[in-house]
Amino acid sequence: MRAEPLGAILLLTDTLSQQQWLDQSQHLRIYLAEQGWLTLTLPLPIQPVRTDRDTDDSFAERLDQHASRVTSRIESGLSSITEERILIIAFGRSVEWTIRSLQNHNLQSNDPGIRLIMINPRPANDQNPLSLLEAMAEIESTVIDLYKEPYPADQKAIPDARMRRNTMVRAGHPDFHQQVIKDAIWGRESDWLKRQVRGLINTHIILADKRREAMTPETMEVDERPPGIRR
Numbered sequence: 001m002r003a004e005p006l007g008a009i010l011l012l013t014d015t016l017s018q019q020q021w022l023d024q025s026q027h028l029r030i031y032l033a034e035q036g037w038l039t040l041t042l043p044l045p046i047q048p049v050r051t052d053r054d055t056d057d058s059f060a061e062r063l064d065q066h067a068s069r070v071t072s073r074i075e076s077g078l079s080s081i082t083e084e085r086i087l088i089i090a091f092g093r094s095v096e097w098t099i100r101s102l103q104n105h106n107l108q109s110n111d112p113g114i115r116l117i118m119i120n121p122r123p124a125n126d127q128n129p130l131s132l133l134e135a136m137a138e139i140e141s142t143v144i145d146l147y148k149e150p151y152p153a154d155q156k157a158i159p160d161a162r163m164r165r166n167t168m169v170r171a172g173h174p175d176f177h178q179q180v181i182k183d184a185i186w187g188r189e190s191d192w193l194k195r196q197v198r199g200l201i202n203t204h205i206i207l208a209d210k211r212r213e214a215m216t217p218e219t220m221e222v223d224e225r226p227p228g229i230r231r
Helices: 018-034 056-079 095-106 130-136 161-170 191-214
Strands: 008-013 038-044 087-091 114-119 143-146 176-180
Touching: 008 018, 008 056, 008 095, 018 038, 018 087, 018 191, 038 056, 056 095, 087 095, 087 191, 095 114, 095 130, 114 191, 130 161, 143 161, 143 191, 161 176, 176 191
Parallel strands: 008 038, 008 087, 087 114, 114 143, 143 176
Antiparallel strands: none
């Protein structure tokens, strides 16, 4: 919806969303496209569930195959994007897979244009919730954490928003922003979420980029030491 797009947004749906992946992402994708972004949604392969027929070895092999398929899907999505500014909006369990993919290919350090927006982030494996925190601590670019808690009475968010925030504080992350989702999390009734995502992108990505661009090299490298010999 612009002659010059603001950038590209890759939306990655939860690996347990199954047939709900379209409802989870479609309305947000169309809204952001109307605001000037190129958008692409990728439903990630569904996470395998252990059955009575699985042995430890066979299930481990299925998990390895699933991991390979997920990272390959994310790579293919990123390789199809040519815009300089790239955002990834990851839902639920796709968050940890996204971070792993970026780290495995060293994109996080080589391409600061890739920013991550997490919506209700969950660990890829509920049996190892700390793996998400460990992965988050390694991110260097902008991270926006949007969450809706508490969960239903029979569920608990682990790690929860407080644990994620504390992890990023301890890691000394300079550009982490966390905010609660105040309305429906997806679907047709997610008008508030759509505006919320747009506002956070404008504040912490678009305007932040403009401020960085406005800084001249001289401004960024001011030497305030008195004249004399530099050692």
